[in-house]
Amino acid sequence: MTTRGIPRAAPGATQPASAPPGSPAETPAGKRRSFWRVFLREPVAAVAFGVLALIVLAALLAPWLGLPDPTRGSLVDRLKPPLTPGYPLGTDEFGRDLLSRVVWGARVSLGVGFLAVAIAAAAGVALGLVSGYLGGRFDFWAQRFIDLLLAFPYILLALMVVAILGPGLLNTMLAIAIAGIPYYVRIARASALALREREFVEAAEAAGASTGWILVKHVLSNSLSPILVAATLDVGFMIMAAAGMSFLGLGAQPPLAEWGVMLSNGRQYLRVAPWVSLVPGAMIFLVVLALNLLGDRVRDLLDPRMVGR
């Protein structure tokens, strides 16, 4: 599992190099197009993007793919190995189709991962920007609280929140999101501290703009690139954390098709049917690997100082 505590993105990362004036890339749509073109120019990043897009698409379209019911199986067909006719990835201990379970499981696992990042980023960025911009006593106490949360290793903090809220998929998602908040607070605060000294922010203050307006219009919008890099690199981590919690028996519960639960249940059959565990495990690995590759690419593009590092 990737580690927190190491700055994976330099705070205050620079913007992508702008296009020469007058070129079609100068318009917002053109800029976006050229970003994607540069983004996918590297073959590894393009493959990672393709794999991820395929999995996300399959997850979104799961009800229309004509897959068998992921929660029902036939006991005659239990523990069939992969490549059995009718069961491309084999079946589990109840004869349920593993392909169907993996695709339906993607909805849960990816959904929880993305949502947890969204919650952690929203809360962390809000607190970090306000704290960094306002400074003073609020900043002091907010930072002491964040220091306190950072005194706990990430998984321990998440476990403590699960202990408080009780086990379950929703509570686990909240737990890994809450434990992830300090990471975003740090990045957003660093960015806000640098921005509040800039002329355009001072000009807005002098012009009498409200604090809320300055925070959203000037501070947030100029902090987006380091936050985006951090969030992209974090999605894989959160998916892994959520699957890990389910693996421990604290998150999603059987018979729900979720990758961590599937992996954990299959452990009883490792001797006779290792694929029951290995298939969902390989899916988690594939998604996390693809996300890490994309995250590295986003970081290289948004922060050219980090290229090759």
Add this chain to the structure above:
Amino acid sequence: MASYLLRRLLGTLPTLLGVSVLVFLSLHLTPGDPAQVILGPKATATSLAALRSELGLDQPIHVQYARWMAGVASGDWGRSIQLKAGVLPLVWERLKATLILAAAAMLIAVGTGVALGIVSAVRAGGLTDRSAIATSLVGYSLPPFFLGIVLQVVFGLRLGWFPVTGMYRPGGSDLPDLLLHLVLPAVTLAAGIGALLARMTRSTMLEVLSQDYVRTARAKGVRPGAVTLRHAFRNALIPILTIIGLQMGYVLGGAVLVEQVFAWPGIGTLAVNAILARDFPLVQGVTLLVAVTYVFTNLLTDVAYSLSDPRITYR
């Protein structure tokens, strides 16, 4: 020097106090009546009242905290509801197993990660470098619970080289047996940290290797190996040390998952079972001990960092 250490030690007091408050409050932050949460919906009024008075829940909250802290300081960490035993001896016994696993994993990770990072930086851009980068990317994208299962299937069940679960064979307690049981879980836990260390070592080494004094050393004819190890690596060592220190949190947390895969009798399995049973005194004990261990390893890293670099003065 002594006063510096003392001041650093005193500096951890507010953190430790905050940690204790947060751990203490965890029971009170549960939605609803904590006694009901622990005993479940079928609890009788008498058993609820008995538990409330046993945990001191009928007292004002500051009195409860003071009592709890007094207990923690004097070695009475309460009793586990599920295991019906004192929390401190339970947690202490399990911590040893976790520390053995963590130390072994750290050793493997530092050895392989740093070596891989150095080779990668020296051969930057070449095939060796690219395969090292790919290996480290795979390493830190592998969920420990998945890697553990793969290793169990391949090296335990198929090849039969290593035992798949536990810390000793039934009835055994000798060192060779422990080492044999330790290999798979330690490698599993080490993979992520080793991968990150390789990456960090590579980037630090690349930075140092581009410095003027390295060029000077090369120009005056120092052997390439000596330039890498004596001139470059020594200066890269300090940031690498910090990163190793920062990994302690990951090791302690990651151990929870790895212990579950290999049925390693450490603090992680204890914590998970305690959470599932809603055994709050035990959950609080585990959390407190791990957090305190973490705070002190961070302090040690920090002190080691300032002592190892002559450019940093400790005042």
